[in-house]
Amino acid sequence: MRTDKTLVTCYVNPDLDGVAGATAYAEFLNKKDGNTVVGIIGEPHDEVKYILDRFKIPYPMSIPNADDFEKVILVDASDLIGLEEKIAPEKVIEIIDHRKINEADKFVNAKAQIELVGAAATLVAEKFIENEVEISKESAILLLGAIISNTLNFKGTVTTDRDRKAAEYLNKVARLDDNFWKELFTAKSDLSGSKLAERMRGDFAWFVIGKKKVGIAQIEIIGAEKLVTERGDEIVRELESIKLEMGLDLVFQTTIGLDENMNVFVTGDAETRAILEKVLNVKFNGNIAKPTGLIMRKQIVPLLKGELEGV
Ligand SMILES: [Mn+2]
Incomplete structure (x- = not known):
């Protein structure tokens, strides 16, 4: 069904950074008088399912493509390949991503924010901080989980001070315990059999x-x-x-x-x-x-x- 809402999404079969970023950014925009909805195309990674189940956070809406939407915002995605032709590039009005190699210029109607921090989640957390918008516990948990995952618990060389600052802010609301990163990483480590x-x-x-x-x-x-x-x-x-x-x-x-x-x-x-x-x-x-x-x-x-x- 066609809708005038703006779709906030990421690439097809998204990881935690994509799902967390899209979910939290939609919340941010809606709290700022936006009219958006989160939709996920494809199958989210195991770490996404783990964190949603563990904290009883509702799954975002699953959609086959962006055909019902006129306007799309991409978080943690900025190249055409990752969209698998499920989103027409001209519908994209905004991009938030953290990849050095990207195709943001191919989305001719989009304003793009590409900054090389450890996680797209960090860029979304900064929106809440800068605009003094209160973040829900669910979004704080998702964003913090995404930063921990993307930066390999702040050990990866992609980690920046901005990621650490965002994580500190998020954990005031999320209140994850010190061993959470081990649980998250263990959840993605079962690769038995097929x-x-x-x-x-x-x-x-x-x-x-x-x-x-x-x-x-x-x-x-x-x-x-x-x-x-x-x-x-x-x-x-x-x-x-x-x-x-x-x-x-x-x-x-x-x-x-x-x-x-x-x-x-x-x-x-x-x-x-x-x-x-x-x-x-x-x-x-x-x-x-x-x-x-x-x-x-x-x-x-x-x-x-x-x-x-x-x-
Ligand atoms: Mn990412």
Whole structure:
């Protein structure tokens, strides 16, 4: 049914940052006399379901696409691929995101706020702070959970002081206990059986960089090294299937150790290995490489761009 409400949403199959950001931003706008509604397209990540269930927060409305809406606001999304053609770009009137590599310019009617903080949730929390709008406990929990998740509990190098300040503000309302991050990370660490392949595909992203179509699976788990050691071959096979299905030139998985403050790369593709060795200064041993320290996908993409496009 057509509506004059503005849809607040994120990319298809969103993570916690997307769902939290969209939910809280709709609340903010509605408290400021806006007329918005949150709608989620696709299947939210496990960490979203975990936090909604754990705190008995109602699920946001699920919609197949944005066809019923004339106006759309995107939070934590700014590229066309992630929208999977379910939202016409000209309907988008506003974008809030935190990705260095984005396509905000392709949304010709949108005012875009792109700032390189750890989470889009931080940018939304700052709206409440700056405008002195009171935030609900539900939104505070969601935003704080998203900041903790995106910054790997403030250990990831994407973390900024703005994320820490926003988290401090949010926790005055959310009042999460000190061990909450462990619960959240444990909730996303069950990758037994077919859950591994499902997660790889659920959080898969691809980019056209230079002349190459590059696919990157990113898994965040407690016990990354153990997972890769025990199930590396399975990961390689799944990556190969995805590569064939999607017609990718390069493909790899970055496995982030939530407890280890490091990540492990996996790929069976020789060309990908050569490029990663050059760009990330790592050495592959078989199909596996371990960098020193921790790097996230949104930080790897600009490095690949530098190499493959020479920028
Ligand atoms: Mn995000």
